[in-house]
Structures are given as C-alpha cells and as structure tokens.
Amino acid sequence: MTTVIEAPPAPPPLKRGPRPVAAVLVAGIASLPMLMPAGLPPGPGNTGLPDLALVGLIATTLVWAGTRGLPVRWPFLVPTLLTIIAGGIAAIVNEAGALTLLKDMFVLLWAVSVANLGRDPALLRVALRAFVWIGTSYAAVMIVGFVLGIEALSGKQVDGERAMFTFGDANYASNWFICVFFIARATGYPRARGKRWAVCGILLAAEILTGSNGGLLALCVAVLLGHLFRLFREGKAHHALAVGLFAVFVGGAGVAVVTQVDVQPYLDQASQASPILRDSIGRTTGESTNSRGTVLSTTLQMIDDQTHPWGIGPGQTERQMLVRQETYVREAHNDYVAAVLERGFLGGVALVALVFVLLLKCVRIARRNALTGEYARLVPRPELFGALVAVFLVSGLFYETLHYRHGWAIFGLIAALDLFGRRGDAPARRRPRPRASTPAVSSAMPGPPANRNGAAVAVPPPRAPEPEGGGGGGGNARRRLLALVAGNVAGRVGALASLGVATILVARIGGPELVGAFTLVRILPGLLCQLSSAGLPGAAPYFLARSDYDQSRVRPTLAWLTVIGATISGAGWLALSPLVYLVFFKSFGPWVAVAAAAPSFTQGFVSVGKGLLQGTGDQPGASLAIAVEEFVFLPIYLVLLTGWYGPGALISGLVLADVAAAAWIARRLARRGFFAGWGRPDRRLGGSIAGYGLRGYLGQLIDLLQLRFDMALLGALAGPKVLGVYTVASKFAELVQLPGLAVNYILYPDFAKDDRDTAVRRTARLILPALAVSALTALPLALIAGTALPWIFGDVFDDAVVPTYIRLAGVVTFGVTGLVMACLYGVGRPGAASAGQGIGLAVVVALGAVLIPAHGAVGAAVATSVSFVATTAALLVLFRRVGKSAPASPAPASPAPEDKG
Numbered sequence: 025m026t027t028v029i030e031a032p033p034a035p036p037p038l039k040r041g042p043r044p045v046a047a048v049l050v051a052g053i054a055s056l057p058m059l060m061p062a063g064l065p066p067g068p069g070n071t072g073l074p075d076l077a078l079v080g081l082i083a084t085t086l087v088w089a090g091t092r093g094l095p096v097r098w099p100f101l102v103p104t105l106l107t108i109i110a111g112g113i114a115a116i117v118n119e120a121g122a123l124t125l126l127k128d129m130f131v132l133l134w135a136v137s138v139a140n141l142g143r144d145p146a147l148l149r150v151a152l153r154a155f156v157w158i159g160t161s162y163a164a165v166m167i168v169g170f171v172l173g174i175e176a177l178s179g180k181q182v183d184g185e186r187a188m189f190t191f192g193d194a195n196y197a198s199n200w201f202i203c204v205f206f207i208a209r210a211t212g213y214p215r216a217r218g219k220r221w222a223v224c225g226i227l228l229a230a231e232i233l234t235g236s237n238g239g240l241l242a243l244c245v246a247v248l249l250g251h252l253f254r255l256f257r258e259g260k261a262h263h264a265l266a267v268g269l270f271a272v273f274v275g276g277a278g279v280a281v282v283t284q285v286d287v288q289p290y291l292d293q294a295s296q297a298s299p300i301l302r303d304s305i306g307r308t309t310g311e312s313t314n315s316r317g318t319v320l321s322t323t324l325q326m327i328d329d330q331t332h333p334w335g336i337g338p339g340q341t342e343r344q345m346l347v348r349q350e351t352y353v354r355e356a357h358n359d360y361v362a363a364v365l366e367r368g369f370l371g372g373v374a375l376v377a378l379v380f381v382l383l384l385k386c387v388r389i390a391r392r393n394a395l396t397g398e399y400a401r402l403v404p405r406p407e408l409f410g411a412l413v414a415v416f417l418v419s420g421l422f423y424e425t426l427h428y429r430h431g432w433a434i435f436g437l438i439a440a441l442d443l444f445g446r447r448g449d450a451p452a453r454r455r456p457r458p459r460a461s462t463p464a465v466s467s468a469m470p471g472p473p474a475n476r477n478g479a480a481v482a483v484p485p486p487r488a489p490e491p492e493g494g495g496g497g498g499g500n501a502r503r504r505l506l507a508l509v510a511g512n513v514a515g516r517v518g519a520l521a522s523l524g525v526a527t528i529l530v531a532r533i534g535g536p537e538l539v540g541a542f543t544l545v546r547i548l549p550g551l552l553c554q555l556s557s558a559g560l561p562g563a564a565p566y567f568l569a570r571s572d573y574d575q576s577r578v579r580p581t582l583a584w585l586t587v588i589g590a591t592i593s594g595a596g597w598l599a600l601s602p603l604v605y606l607v608f609f610k611s612f613g614p615w616v617a618v619a620a621a622a623p624s625f626t627q628g629f630v631s632v633g634k635g636l637l638q639g640t641g642d643q644p645g646a647s648l649a650i651a652v653e654e655f656v657f658l659p660i661y662l663v664l665l666t667g668w669y670g671p672g673a674l675i676s677g678l679v680l681a682d683v684a685a686a687a688w689i690a691r692r693l694a695r696r697g698f699f700a701g702w703g704r705p706d707r708r709l710g711g712s713i714a715g716y717g718l719r720g721y722l723g724q725l726i727d728l729l730q731l732r733f734d735m736a737l738l739g740a741l742a743g744p745k746v747l748g749v750y751t752v753a754s755k756f757a758e759l760v761q762l763p764g765l766a767v768n769y770i771l772y773p774d775f776a777k778d779d780r781d782t783a784v785r786r787t788a789r790l791i792l793p794a795l796a797v798s799a800l801t802a803l804p805l806a807l808i809a810g811t812a813l814p815w816i817f818g819d820v821f822d823d824a825v826v827p828t829y830i831r832l833a834g835v836v837t838f839g840v841t842g843l844v845m846a847c848l849y850g851v852g853r854p855g856a857a858s859a860g861q862g863i864g865l866a867v868v869v870a871l872g873a874v875l876i877p878a879h880g881a882v883g884a885a886v887a888t889s890v891s892f893v894a895t896t897a898a899l900l901v902l903f904r905r906v907g908k909s910a911p912a913s914p915a916p917a918s919p920a921p922e923d924k925g
Contacts, residue, residue: 045084049141075130107378134433137436155207195238197230199431211404323365342354394446517762518655523654526542544608552596556596561635577704580703586629637692640696764842831889
C-alpha cells in the first residue's frame with residue numbers, strides 16, 4: 025500500500041513553463057556540445073558558444089527569480105569557492121593560471137542557473153526533456169555523418185576513426201552521450217517503451233563511435249551501480265550485496281586475466297576487423313595505456329618535486345612539462361592528480377568537498393519516496409543520478425571531467441531535485457520506535473559494530489524469548505533482518521574503504537614507517553579504551569533494550585560509566601607512556617607516546633556511542649556510525665596536511681575525527697529522545713552493567729588478541745617499517761571476513777529462536793556452503809594481490825604480497841568460524857565459542873614467539889593463518905560436542921546470566 029503525502033506549501037508552480045525562459049533554457053542546453061562547431065578553434069581560455077549562452081541564461085534566471093520574489097540559491101558554492109581560492113593562491117605564487125579561475129566560476133553558474141529554474145517543475149520538465157531529445161538528435165546526426173562519411177557532421181578525427189561531433193574531443197563527446205543516456209533512464213522518457221529503447225540505442229551507438237575506452241569503463245561501472253542502487257531503494261539489499269560480490273569476483277578475475285595473459289594478439293586481430301575497434305579497444309594495452317602511464321608518473325613526480333604546498337598554478341601542467349623538457353607533454357588527464365598538482369593540498373580538499381556534496385545530494389534524492397509531487401513523476405528513478413555522478417568520478421581517473429560544462433548543468437538538475445523536490449518533513453524518521461521487550465537482535469550477536477582497531481564487541485547472549493503464537497510474521501522479520509545485515513555490511517565496507525584511502529594517503533606521505541605509527545596509534549589506545557570501559561559498548565545495548573530496567577536510570581548511568589571509562593583509559597595511558605615509548609614509539613620520540621593518551625580518551629565515546637545507537641533501536645544509525653567514524657578522518661587529515669606532517673598530524677586527526685563522530689552520534693541520539701527524562705545515575709546498576717560487560721568482553725578480548733597479537737609483537741621486534749608492510753597485507757586479506765560476519769549476523773538470531781537440535785542440523789548443512797563463500801571471496805583477492813598492492817601503495821610494499829597470500833590461506837576458514845559461533849551463541853553456549861577462540865590465541869602466541877623473530881612479516885602471517893585454522897577446527901569439535909549433549913534448560917531471568925559454556 026502506497027501512502028501519498030502532499031507536498032509542503034510552496035509558491036505554486038506554473039502549469040506551463042514561461043515560454044521565453046523555457047526557450048533560453050533549451051537554447052543553453054543545445055549549445056553545450058558546441059565547443060568547436062564546424063571545426064572552429066575555441067576562444068581565449070577555451071571559451072565557446074556555451075559560455076555566451078550561459079550569459080543569457082544567467083540574466084534570464086535573475087529576471088525570472090526577481091519578478092517572482094524568489095531567492096537565488098547557490099548550490100556547490102563552498103566547494104567552488106575553495107577551488108577558486110586554491111587556484112588563486114597558486115596563480116599568485118606562480119604568476120600564471122589566473123584566467124582558468126573564470127572557468128571555475130562559469131561552470132558554477134551553469135549549476136546555479138539550472139538549479140534555480142528547477143524550482144518550477146514545468147521548467148525542470150523542459151530541461152530534462154531537452155537533454156534527452158537534443159542529445160539524441162545530436163547522436164543521430166553524428167551517426168549519420170559517420171556512416172555517410174560527412175566529417176562536418178561526425179567530427180571524425182583527422183588521424184583516426186573516432187567521432188567527436190562538435191566537442192573537439194572524443195572523450196568529451198563520449199561523456200555527453202553517456203550523461204544523456206542516464207537522464208533518459210532516470211526520467212523514463214520517452215514514456216513509450218519502444219521509443220525509450222530506441223533513444224537509448226542511438227545514444228549507446230554514438231558512444232561506441234567515440235572509441236573512448238575510459239567512457240566505456242565508466243558506463244559499465246555506472247550501469248552496475250545503477251542496478252545496485254535500485255535494489256537498495258526497493259529494499260532488496262541482500263540481492264544487491266550478492267550482485268555486488270559477484271561483480272567483484274568477475275572484475276577481479278578479469279583483472280587477473282589481463283595482467284597474467286598476453287591479450288595483445290587478440291586485440292590486434294580485433295583491430296584488423298574494424299577501424300573503430302582499432303581506435304578503441306585496440307589502444308587498451310598499447311598507445312593509450314602507455315601514454316596515460318607516462319603522464320601519471322610524470323605528474324606524480326612533479327608533485328613530489330614541489331617546494332611548497334600551493335601547486336603549480338591552474339591549467340599549468342602542460343606548460344610546466346615543457347619547462348621541464350619532458351618527453352611526453354600533455355595535460356594531467358586525471359582530475360584528482362590535477363587538483364593537487366595545480367592547486368596544492370587546498371585544491372585536493374576542495375575536490376573532496378565537491379564530491380562529498382554531490383554524493384550527499386544524490387543520496388538524499390534517491391531515498392525511497394524522497395521526491396514529492398511532480399518531481400517524483402518527472403524522475404521516477406532518481407538513484408540513477410547517483411550512477412551518473414559515478415560516471416564523472418570514474419572518468420576523472422582518465423580525463424579532467426569535473427570542468428565539463430554539461431556536467432555542471434547536470435549537477436544543477438541534481439541540486440534542483442534536492443533543494444525543491446524533496447519532502448519538507450519526514451515524520452516517520454522522527455517517530456520514536458516502540459521499545460522491544462527483548463534485547464535488539466544485534467545486541468545479542470557476537471559481533472556488534474567494529475571499533476577503530478577493527479574488532480567487534482561481543483555480548484553474552486540474553487535469555488531466549490518465549491515463543492509467541494507460532495511465529496507469525498516470520499517472513500517479514502527475516503526480510504527486515506536481512507536488510508539490517510546488509511546495512512551493517514555496507515557500513516563495514518564503507519569503513520574499510522575510508523581506512524584504505526587513509527592508509528594509502530599515509531603511505532604516500534611517510535612510507536611504511538608512518539603507516540606503522542598510524543597502526544599503533546589506532547590499535548593500542550583502542551585496546552586500553554575497551555578494557556577501561558569494562559565492556560560497556562557491548563553491555564549498553566542489552567540494558568537499553570530490556571523493559572525490566574528503569575530507563576530513566578539506565579541512560580544516565582551509561583553516560584556516567586562512559587566518562588569514567590574514558591578518563592581511566594586516558595590516565596592509564598599516561599601512566600604507561602614510558603613503557604609504551606620504550607617498546608613501540610622509540611623511533612618517534614617520547615612526546616608521541618604521551619600525546620597518544622588523547623585518542624585513548626576520545627575513542628571511548630565513539631565506541632560506546634555506537635552501542636547506545638544499537639540499544640535505542642537505531643540499527644541503521646549504528647551501521648552508519650561504523651563508516652562515519654573512519655570517513656571523517658580523511659577531510660580532517662587533508663586539512664592538517666596543508667601545514668603539518670608526521671605523527672603529530674596523525675594523532676590530531678584521529679582525535680578531531682573522534683570528536684566529530686561522537687558529536688554526530690550524540691545528535692542522532694538526541695533526535696531519538698535519549699537525553700530526555702533522565703534521573704540520577706544508579707551505582708548498583710552501574711556495577712551490574714560493568715560486571716555484565718566484562719563477562720561479555722572476555723571472549724571478544726581473546727579474539728582481538730588473536731587478530732592483533734602478531735602486529736603488536738611484530739611492531740615490538742621488527743619496528744614500524746616492517747609493521748607497516750604487514751599491516752597492508754593483513755588488512756587486504758581480512759576483506760575475506762566480510763561474508764563470514766554477514767553469515768554470523770544473519771543466522772545468529774534464527775539459531776537463538778530454534779531449539780538446539782534444529783540449530784545444530786541447520787548449521788551442519790551450511791558448513792560447506794559457508795566455506796565455499798569464503799573461498800570464492802578469497803579467489804579474486806588472491807589473483808589481484810600481486811599487482812594491486814605494489815601499484816596502490818608503491819613499490820616499497822612489494823614485500824606485502826607473500827604475507828597476503830599466506831593470510832588469505834588461513835582466513836578462508838572464517839566463513840565456517842562465523843557460522844559455528846553464531847550457532848554456539850544461539851544455543852546459549854558462548855563459553856564454548858570463547859574456548860575455541862582461546863585455542864586460536866594460544867596457537868598464535870606460541871607460533872608468533874618462534875616465527876616472528878626469525879622470519880618477520882612472513883612468520884607473523886604463518887602464525888596467524890595457522891591460528892585461524894586451529895580456531896575453526898576447535899570450534900567444529902566443540903560444535904560436535906554441543907550437538908551430542910542434552911538440550912539446554914532456559915537461561916535464568918537475570919540481567920547478568922552466568923556463562924555455562
């Protein structure tokens with residue numbers, strides 16, 4: 025059943041867009057490809073007909089808004105101003121490149137004009153349909169010109185077969201046709217399916233004639249993402265994850281084939297069959313790849329050679345290559361490299377801000393039922409605008425696409441939907457959820473959201489709920505659980521992606537030694553913080569979810585314990601700092617060891633905050649907090665890098681990121697009424713919470729020590745440089761754990777509801793499939809590890825390849841581990857799970873002490889892999905014993921049940 029919510033009061037849109045305004049808008053869109061009409065060269069600063077049309081469009085927009093008394097909105101103003109400021113500083117320092125700053129303002133005005141006119145749905149409809157019909161008409165003209173050999177229509181290259189239309193650049197033309205294709209798909213226009221398929225076919229044919237390999241790659245990635253976004257929007261997150269994992273597997277296998285097999289003979293045969301193939305895929309491993317690689321290596325070297333952080337000046341890459349007398353002189357052909365090379369670190373920050381704002385707008389308009397009224401009818405599939413942004417982000421790896429005029433016009437369409445098309449209020453999101461009488465599902469799982477050191481916090485399983493009415497509605501509950509699991513996995517993937525980018529950034533700036541410092545400052549304070557808080561992140565969800573506790577006392581007591589735990593952690597670190605300095609931080613100086621007390625204090629608030637979100641029923645918020653915790657470090661660290669390097673910047677970035685994440689969590693808790701109706705903290709209740717948390721934390725502490733003992737011992741014996749190399753290997757291999765964590769989260773609540781015999785039988789049937797899923801996940805990672813790690817992190821990380829292979833061989837059993845632990849926790853035997861983890865810890869300690877001093881990172885990888893296998897074997901033995909034992913009696917109705925495992 026669909027609930028129709030009427031749009032909030034607003035200036036009533038015109039039934040028909042004002043014809044003069046609509047005519048100017050259509051003319052502006054029609055001018056966008058006219059950069060080199062009839063082969064004419066562009067004007068000064070690459071100006072062209074679209075810039076002249078923009079002047080008319082700006083004047084029309086201002087008159088239209090002024091006559092109606094409407095304020096002019098300025099989307100993307102802050103990122104663009106940062107870009108202009110960064111470029112202005114670079115232009116002043118280098119006395120060159122000021123003219124390019126006008127281009128920055130011009131592209132912003134395209135977005136501003138289109139966005140403000142989009143306030144009227146009738147004008148937005150005109151803009152969307154103009155893009156579709158004009159883009160399709162241009163594609164048809166180019167195809168006809170190509171077929172008939174009329175170069176004035178096709179814009180065919182003089183020295184090849186690639187068609188450029190009037191863009192003067194085949195890659196520019198390719199991007200235009202892809203954008204129009206996605207607008208047609210997002211709007212579902214033309215409405216008739218046959219006409220729509222014909223339009224899409226014409227656009228794709230035109231894109232193929234441009235011969236752009238980068239455009240084709242961006243198109244494939246965007247089509248996949250568009251399908252995944254649609255599945256998420258329809259509530260089929262588990263389907264989306266399955267499709268995504270399959271795509272990763274296929275992509276990894278394809279990369280492995282291309283890197284290990286000589287495909288050039290096959291490409292040569294294809295090139296001989298058609299000139300189009302010769303000028304497209306025929307260039308994949310030849311001229312195109314070599315030239316791109318040469319330009320990339322040259323521009324990266326130019327970044328390394330800079331003597332100041334302000335860049336070489338906007339648009340000055342080609343001129344500086346001539347000055348340096350490089351053998352291959354071209355523009356940067358990479359948005360991300362160009363931003364940092366030409367505008368310095370401040371330019372990189374501006375680019376990150378722009379991407380963040382774009383993605384935020386796409387997420388807000390893509391939510392289910394986010395658009396209202398006429399806007400929802402105009403754009404039935406708004407999630408495809410997110411896929412369209414992905415086209416620019418992927419293409420930015422090969423071309424400088426973020427200055428394309430039509431791109432900013434499309435960004436204006438996105439801004440119009442975000443500013444004027446969304447519902448003004450979403451009461452369903454603010455409505456308090458009914459409190460369950462039993463603990464939330466995720467608070468009972470052995471792996472709630474991961475903390476900064478990568479470990480999850482375990483909670484002893486609560487008593488099983490009484491069966492009610494034969495389990496009606498189980499299908500809906502299972503679908504909801506799958507959706508929550510998918511969200512949690514997505515949060516973990518987002519956190520890993522953010523952490524990976526941060527590690528790459530640190531590696532490029534300071535090499536393996538700074539990566540080692542980064543790892544130590546993240547892991548060690550987290551260990552002390554978890555211990556000082558007495559397992560509070562795991563206990564908080566349980567006590568918040570229970571209806572037999574006075575919540576007006578539980579919540580202030582939890583807040584009181586959070587502050588106490590953070591204070592003990594910070595003070596304890598200061599007390600231990602001399603020992604920490606001698607063992608871990610001797611190469612960085614004593615002040616680094618002392619300063620690390622700050623993150624030891626702040627991390628507690630984030631860790632407990634995620635548990636509070638879980639306990640209040642905000643499972644999506646808890647999952648999102650996993651990603652937020654790691655993501656906020658990136659922009660903060662980038663800003664610090666404009667004037668500060670070394671471990672001090674790392675520690676400051678981590679502390680500021682903790683503060684930002686904790687503030688975000690507190691704001692979300694406040695919206696759910698967490699801070700309302702507080703009473704006095706209860707000392708006895710605090711003791712019960714601490715005791716419960718410590719008992720639950722014991723098993724997880726064993727698992728954490730097993731995962732991180734090798735790193736701690738390696739850092740102490742071999743130093744930060746070797747640890748940095750091994751950290752890259754271990755984090756890459758631990759990607760295999762994601763399916764195992766998902767299996768654990770999906771099946772644990774089901775096992776808790778089943779009787780012991782049923783849970784054991786189901787687990788036995790799923791052991792081999794769980795192992796197969798982990799193996800299939802590990803296969804593409806193993807295939808690409810040899811080429812991906814050195815390419816991403818640098819040649820100095822060649823030594824990470826062998827430890828990665830070894831770690832993958834051991835962690836492939838994690839799918840079975842997660843499955844069996846879910847069963848053991850579900851049938852009320854967490855002690856058995858802890859015993860299996862304890863055997864794994866004993867193995868890694870014994871082998872690590874023997875192998876790490878003699879073999880370094882390779883010895884650590886062997887010790888950890890063997891311990892993973894030993895843990896799985898021990899858990900299987902214990903699982904067999906549990907299966908043969910008598911059925912367990914119901915757990916006592918006590919807030920802190922004893923562990924009988």
